[in-house]
Amino acid sequence: MQPVLVFCLFVTFWNLSSCSRSGIYIDNGLDQTAMERAMTRDEKKEMELEILSLLGLPKRPRKISKSPLKRSAPRFLLDIYKTLMEQDNDENNRAKRNTEVYLSGEEQHQIHESDVIMTFESSNDHVPSVRHERGKRLWFNVSDVPVAEDVVGAELRIFKSSGKGNKNPGIIYTVTAYQLIKTVNGEKELEYISAANITAGFVGWMSLNLTQCLVTWVAFPNSNKGIYLSVHPLDKPGHEIRPEDIGLITVKAEDEQQPFMVAFLKAVNSVKPRVTREARTKKDTFNGVMTGYSKIDMDNRQDLRRSCRIETLYINFKDLSWTDWIIAPEGYPAFYCAGECNFPLNAHMNATNHAIVQTLVHLMNPQRFPKPCCAPTKLNPISVLYYLDDQNVILKKYKKMVVKSCGCH
Template sequence: MHWESTHTSEMLLFLLSFATCLCITAARPTIGEQENDFTAENESEEVRSAAIKRLLEVFGMDDPPAIHGHKQPPQYMLDLYNTVADVDGVTKDPYLLEGNTVRSFFDKLHSEQVEFKFNLSTVARTEKILTAELHLFKLRPLAAHTLNRHHFCQVSVYQLLDSIKTNNTQEKKLLSSRLIPVHSTGWEVFTVTQAVRSWMVDEGSNMGLQVVVRTLGGTQMDMKLIRFASGRHHHQSKQPMLVLFTDDGRHSATLESTDPHEAIATSILPQAPMSAPSSRIARSLDYSEEEGVSKPCQRLPLYVDFEEIGWSGWIVSPKGYNAYHCKGSCPFPLGQNMRPTNHATVQSIINALKLIKSIETPCCVPDKLFSINLLYFDDDENVVLKQYNDMVAGSCGCH
C-alpha cells in the first residue's frame, strides 16, 4: 500500500509538471512567431528610418543637425521669422524675403581690435549669395567722453586681404562707409556682399573684416568714444553678426499662391483647427457613416508634429504645422464649388456617359499650395531661416 501511495504521488507530480510545461510552452511564442515579431519590428524600424530620411531630403538635409543644448537665437532672426511667417510657419507673403534662406553667423575672432571673422563652412557652394550684412551693436560713449565736440563720425568696413595671394601691397578693401551719430546707440548694418562672394569662391581668402572709425576731418577717432559690442566682453544679444540672404536654387510649383490667407479665406472648404482631430471626428469628416457615401472633395487636417518626429531639439519655430490633405469624391456633375479644371469637367462627363471604359472620375487634390518657414540651428550652432515651397494644401479641387 505504501508503494502504491508513493507511486500515485509520483504520477500526480509528473502529470502536474507536464501540464505546467505545456502551459509554459503554449504561452511562449514559437520560434516562427518570434521570428515574425522580430521581422515585423525590424521592418517597422526600417520604414520609420526611411521615412525620416525622405523627410530630411524634403527639408534639404542629409542628417538632422547635432543638438548642442538650448541656445538663444539672435533677436534679429526671431523678428525676421515673425515678419515673414504666421504663428503656424506659413509664409505671409512670398515676396517679403529676399531669396529663400537667411543664415546668421557670430564672430569667431573675439578680437580686442575692431576686427571680425565668420566661419561660412556650412554654406553650400550651390547657394547664391544675394546680400550679406554685417550687424554691429553700437554702444553709448563712455561718460568721460560725452562732452566731446564731435557729433558725427565716419564708419568704414574693410575686407582684409592676403597680400601674398593678391601679389600687391594692398592690405584691405573698402566695402561700405557712412556717417553715424556719435551719441547714438543700437544696431548698425553694413553691406559686405562683395567680400562674402569672394570668400565663397576661395575659402582661404577669408581673412575677416575690419571696422575703421574716423572724424569728419579724416583723423583716427578715439575708440573709447565710438564703441561697438564684441563677442568677448558683451552679452550674446549684442554680439557682432553676419547675416546672409541666399537662394539655394529650389523653385516653387505653379500651384503656389501669392496670398495664402486670401486663398484660404475664399475657399469653399471649412477652416480646420490646428490640432489633430480625434478618430471619431476624423471618421465623420471622411465619410457619412449612416449613408456609407464618401463626402464631396474637401480639405482635412494633417498636422505634422516635429516633437513626435524627434526634431524639437534643433527646430526653433514652428513646433509643427498643419499640412492639410484633400479627400472626397468628385461626382458628376461637377459644380463650380468643386473648383474643377476644364479637363476635369470633360473627364467627368466621359465617365458619366460611359463613352470610354476604365475612365475614372476626377481626383480630389490640392489646387493651392503654400510655403512654410523653418527657424532652426545648424551643425555649427548658427541660426537659419529657410523657406520651403509647396508644404501646405491651401485649398482642394477636382482635377
C-alpha cells in the first residue's frame, strides 16, 4: 500500500507546563490531524521568538490585567480591524460594513496610508498648571512611538454626551486644542493646534487634529507637556466655559467613553526577521516548518509527484498562550507553496515564460539545469491588533504575509 500524500500542514503548540505536548501536526490523509513529532522546549521557544521578531516585537508584551474590549481605544481599533477584514474579504463591495464607528474620509485615507495605528489613553500625570482655569488639560504618553516612522496623522477622539443645562440644542460651540509650550522666560504658554464646531444637541464622538503635536512630541520628547482644551460659544469667542458644561467627557468617564489619542504611522523600514546560529542549523526541523516545506517522510513519497499548488499552514495564537495580549486575529493563516513544476507546465501552475524555458532546458540537461521552483505569486497582508501595555493598543499591518496563489518560477 502506497503512503498517503500529505496535503495540509498545521503548526500548533501546547503549553509545556500542561500534560499536553508541543508538536507539529499534519493531515494524515484520512481527514485526521495527527502529531508528526513532538517539539522540544528549545524549538518551541525559538519558534515563539521568530514570530515575535516577525511582528517587530523584541519580547512578548506582559499580561493585560484589565478587561480587553470595554475601553474606548481598543473598541475603536477593533472596528478599524473589522473594516480592514471586510475590505480584504469583499473587495468588490467596500461599502459593506458591520462596524459601529463612523470614519470620515480623512480617517479612511489615513488608515489606508498607515502601516501602524496606535492609541493612547489620556492621563492626569505630567500635566502642568496654566494660567487658564476653565479649560481641561490632557496628557498622553507617546514615548512608544518609533522615531523612525513617519506620522501620517493624529487626532484626539473625545465623547460628547447630551450635557447639562443645554436648553437650546442648536447652539454652536467651538472646541479648540492648544499645545502647552514653554517660552524663553520659562512661563507656560499655549500654541493653537486645531478647532472644531459642535452643536449643543450633538451626542457621539468628535475629533480634533493633533498631527502637529505628535510630530513635535516624537522629535522632542521633553516638549510633551500635553494639550489644553478650550470651549466657547461660536458667537462669543471671549466667553470660555467648561468642557463638561456642554457634555464633553474628559476625565472620570466610563470605560467606553474615555478620551484617547490615535496615531497613524507609516513604517520607513520593513522589519527583518532575526536569524540565529541555532536557527540556521535546523534546516530539516524548525526552518523547514517556518518556510512551509515539510520534508516529513519524503524518502517514502519520492514516487508521488504533485503539481505546484497552495497548501495550508496555520499558526494558532491560542496554542502559543498569546490571547491575553493579542486581540485579533485568533491565528496566522500563512499558507505555503509546495509541489512539482514538471513538464508540461499547465495553466493552473501560473508559470512564468522563464519557467517554461527553464523546464525545456532541464529536460535536455537535468544534471546541469534545475527545474523551476514552486513559489508564491501573490502575497496578502495581515493585520494584528494587540496590547502594548495596559494603556496603549496597536493595530499593525504586515505586508506580504499570507500566500494567496502559487506558481512556477
